[in-house]
Amino acid sequence: MATAVCLVSGGLDSCVCAGEARQAGLELAFFHASYGQRTQSRELSAFHAIADFYSVQRRLVADLHLLSQIGGSALTDPRIMLPEGALDREGVPASYVPFRNAVLLAAATGWAEVLGAHCLYIGAVSEDGSDYPDCRRLFFEAFQRAIDAGTRERTRLELRTPLIGLRKADIVRRGLELGAPLQLTWSCYRDAELACGRCDSCLFRLRGFAEAGHLDPIPYRILEQARTY
Secondary structure, eight states: OOEEEEEOOSSHHHHHHHHHHHHTTOEEEEEEEEOSOTTHHHHHHHHHHHHHHTTOOOEEEEEOTHHHHHOOSTTTOTTSOOOOOOTTOOSOOTTOOTTHHHHHHHHHHHHHHHHTOSEEEEOOOSTTTTTSGGGSHHHHHHHHHHHHHHSOTTOOOEEEOTTTTOOHHHHHHHHHHHTOOGGGOOOOSSOSSSBOSOSHHHHHHHHHHHHHTOOOOSOBSSHHHHHHO
16 A cells, blocks of 8 residues: 655644545555644644544654744744734735745655655645745645655655645535544644634634534634634
């Protein structure tokens, strides 16, 4: 059976992306990165819960704290304020972690080559990352070329972004169709016990569930907002 290395943050998108890989009949190997993000421990807990759900045996949790050492992001530097969420904000948001996807994909590509994997799945979405330079189709097309050029000749590793063009509501619907464990995911940028309901990630998630006509199964600090967004 062909192997897929799935980048799994513990969030909604990466969970559904892993569901797509399982639906494709692939053996799953899960890659996760801890890089000093605000909700690092909660994301790691979600990662393992999702991996348990899919009975994934091969898991790699990479220490990539160099991203927090580099800084420049409200997710990794406590001196930078994480602003209130805004669905219509323009420009690169404060939550952008400089060149994060390239660092994650580079590490995951190395592991995938060692495993002899056939494909690499990442749940990147352009809707809520349209101003993140490393969430664009152009970036992933370029990274595929880097994989092809920088791995052994016998390595054939396809980078797959099955959610890249979907709206969050479509991702929710697809996750439900796949039977993905959405209740185990965590998306909040700010809090680790109850999702804040106010950061960009929470707002996109809440809108997605509302437009899909389903109640978000995770707990929110602002319960009424979660129910009636």
